[in-house]
Amino acid sequence: MGDLPGITSRLGHLKELGVDAVWLSPFYSSPQADAGYDVSDYRQVDELFGTLADFDALRDRAHGLGLKVIVDLVPNHTSDQHVWFQEALAAAPGSEARERYMFRPGKDAVPGSGDGTVPPNDWNSLFGGPAWTRITEADGTPGEWYLHLFAAAQPDLNWENPVVRAEFEDVLRFWLDRGVDGFRVDVAHGMVKAEGLPDWSAHVAMVEGTKKRAKEKVPPPPPYFDQDGVHEIYRSWNRLLAGYDGDRVLVAEAWVEPASRLARYIRQDEMQQAFNFGYMCSGWDAEKLGGSIKSSLQAVAEVDRPCTWVLSNHDSVRHPSRFGLSDPTTYPHGISSKDEQPNEALGLARARAATMITMALPGSAYIYQGEELGLPEHTTLAARFRQDPSFIRTKGQETGRDGCRIPLPWAKDEPNFGFSAVPDDGEPAAPWLPQPSKYGRYAADQQSGVEHSTLELYRALLAERRARSLGTGTLRWPRIHKPKAGILAFENSGVLVIANMSEAPVELPRGYRVLLRSQAAAVSHGRVKPNRAVWLVAGQGGA
Known part of the structure; x- marks a missing residue:
C-alpha cells in the first residue's frame, strides 16, 4: 500500500527535487472505500499506513530537510463506519445523532401513501447513481434517506449543525498541535447546501465542475456546491490558524468557475490558496492555456493572493497521456484498453x-507524484484491478482514476520497481495497483544524474525558479x-518563455x-521545434 515510514525514507528525493512542501493524501483510519477519502477517525493513522x-x-x-507538511482534510463527508454515523x-x-448528517424522509411514490420510497430530491452522486440511500431503521422498517454526494459509504455531514463545526475546529487543532504546516481541504466548495435542498439534475464532474448547457458561458453552481455559507467556515478557520506560530496554510480544492468566483475562497480573511483547475483543464492549446493564465492572474490580483498552477493530480488522467491524444485538449475520465x-x-x-x-509562472506550482x-x-489496467468507486458505481461506464494512482517506480531492476520492500522470509507483496512494465524505463534510478532526463529537467527548472524568484515575479506578455x-510566450523576472504549440518551427528572438x-x-x-519550449535570458550564444 505504501506507508508513512516509506514516505519518510523517500523525503530525500523531494529535497533533491527542490520542492518546498509535501502534501499527503488521507492516511487516517478508513475502510478505504475511496482511497482514504472516507474517514472513520480523523485523529488516528490507519494501521495500513503506520501509527x-x-x-x-x-x-x-x-x-529537518526544510520541507513543510500539508495534510488532507475531508470535511464534506465521513465514512459510514465513523462512530457518528453508526450512532x-x-x-x-x-x-441529535441524525442532525449531524443530512437525513431526510423520502417522497411518496403514490401521493398520500406515506411509503417514502422516492428519494428526497433528484440529486445525483458524482460517482454515478442517485445521491441518496435509504436506511433500514433499528426496528427493521424502511426508514429515512441520507445524502452522499460521492459513494454511499461517504455520508454528507450537516454543516448547519454547530456540533459539526466545533468538531472540525478541534480536528484542525489536533493536527496543528502536532506540527503540520497546513491543510488541503477536500471538496472545499461543498459542505453547505442550499436551503430546502431543491431539485437539480444537471451533470457535475470532479475537477471540471458543472457541465455547461446551451447558451451558458458559465453554468450556475448546483445547490450543493459553492454556496455563500462556506465562506464563514473558512473565516473561522483562518482565525484559528492565525493563533499558531509560523506560516500555516489552507488550500482549497474547489471546482468553481469563473476564476473570479474561485478567488473568493482566498480572500485575506479566508484561505491562502486554491487549486487552479481551469489551468489544468486547458489542455495543449495556446489560446486556452494563455487565456486561463490571464484570467487567473487577474482574478487573484483582486484579492492580493498568489495563483496556483497544476497539470495533474490524483483525480485526473496524467497530462503526458492527455497531451498524447489526437485531441490534446480533451479531459477523459480515465483511459482503458478499449479507448x-x-x-x-x-x-x-x-x-x-x-x-x-x-x-515560470508567478505563484505556486504543484507537482503530482511521479510527474x-x-x-x-x-x-491498459485490467478491470479486475480497478478500485475507484466511480468505476464500480457506473459498472465500468466511467473508467475512473486508478490509472493515475499507480505506485511509483524507484528502481528498474528491483521487485515492484522498488516500491515494496523485500521481506527477509519471502517475496514482496504485489502493490495495491499493478505497475505496467513500461514504468521500468521511467524509474527514478534510470533518470537521476542523466542529462536531459525528465527528472533532471524538473530539478533544473525548480532550481532556476528559486534562484530567480519566479514565484514572486510579475508576468509580461x-x-x-x-x-x-500556437505560440505561447511570456516574460517573468528576466526569463522569456516560448512554448511552440504549433506544427511549425518558431524563430528565436535576437x-x-x-x-x-x-x-x-x-x-x-535558431528555431524552437513544434511541441517544445525554451527559457531564454538576455545574452548571446547557448542556442
Whole structure:
C-alpha cells in the first residue's frame, strides 16, 4: 500500500527535487472505500499506513530537510463506519445523532401513501447513481434517506449543525498541535447546501465542475456546491490558524468557475490558496492555456493572493497521456484498453514543454507524484484491478482514476520497481495497483544524474525558479506571444518563455540565449521545434 515510514525514507528525493512542501493524501483510519477519502477517525493513522509515532517521525524528518507538511482534510463527508454515523443509524429520526448528517424522509411514490420510497430530491452522486440511500431503521422498517454526494459509504455531514463545526475546529487543532504546516481541504466548495435542498439534475464532474448547457458561458453552481455559507467556515478557520506560530496554510480544492468566483475562497480573511483547475483543464492549446493564465492572474490580483498552477493530480488522467491524444485538449475520465491509446513520445514532449510554462509562472506550482519522472497513465489496467468507486458505481461506464494512482517506480531492476520492500522470509507483496512494465524505463534510478532526463529537467527548472524568484515575479506578455498561431510566450523576472504549440518551427528572438530547453533537441538552427519550449535570458550564444 505504501506507508508513512516509506514516505519518510523517500523525503530525500523531494529535497533533491527542490520542492518546498509535501502534501499527503488521507492516511487516517478508513475502510478505504475511496482511497482514504472516507474517514472513520480523523485523529488516528490507519494501521495500513503506520501509527501516530510514524507520522511524528515523518514530520520531524521533513522539517529537518526544510520541507513543510500539508495534510488532507475531508470535511464534506465521513465514512459510514465513523462512530457518528453508526450512532445515527441506531438513533431515531430527528435525533441529535441524525442532525449531524443530512437525513431526510423520502417522497411518496403514490401521493398520500406515506411509503417514502422516492428519494428526497433528484440529486445525483458524482460517482454515478442517485445521491441518496435509504436506511433500514433499528426496528427493521424502511426508514429515512441520507445524502452522499460521492459513494454511499461517504455520508454528507450537516454543516448547519454547530456540533459539526466545533468538531472540525478541534480536528484542525489536533493536527496543528502536532506540527503540520497546513491543510488541503477536500471538496472545499461543498459542505453547505442550499436551503430546502431543491431539485437539480444537471451533470457535475470532479475537477471540471458543472457541465455547461446551451447558451451558458458559465453554468450556475448546483445547490450543493459553492454556496455563500462556506465562506464563514473558512473565516473561522483562518482565525484559528492565525493563533499558531509560523506560516500555516489552507488550500482549497474547489471546482468553481469563473476564476473570479474561485478567488473568493482566498480572500485575506479566508484561505491562502486554491487549486487552479481551469489551468489544468486547458489542455495543449495556446489560446486556452494563455487565456486561463490571464484570467487567473487577474482574478487573484483582486484579492492580493498568489495563483496556483497544476497539470495533474490524483483525480485526473496524467497530462503526458492527455497531451498524447489526437485531441490534446480533451479531459477523459480515465483511459482503458478499449479507448484511444495516447502517443507516448508526443505526449511526453508536450508535457515537458507544459512544465516549462508552469514553472515560470508567478505563484505556486504543484507537482503530482511521479510527474517529475514523466510517468504516463496506466491505460491498459485490467478491470479486475480497478478500485475507484466511480468505476464500480457506473459498472465500468466511467473508467475512473486508478490509472493515475499507480505506485511509483524507484528502481528498474528491483521487485515492484522498488516500491515494496523485500521481506527477509519471502517475496514482496504485489502493490495495491499493478505497475505496467513500461514504468521500468521511467524509474527514478534510470533518470537521476542523466542529462536531459525528465527528472533532471524538473530539478533544473525548480532550481532556476528559486534562484530567480519566479514565484514572486510579475508576468509580461511580449510581442512574440501569438496564441492564435500556437505560440505561447511570456516574460517573468528576466526569463522569456516560448512554448511552440504549433506544427511549425518558431524563430528565436535576437539578443537572447537558451537557459533551459524542454528536450535536448528542442532548438535547431535558431528555431524552437513544434511541441517544445525554451527559457531564454538576455545574452548571446547557448542556442
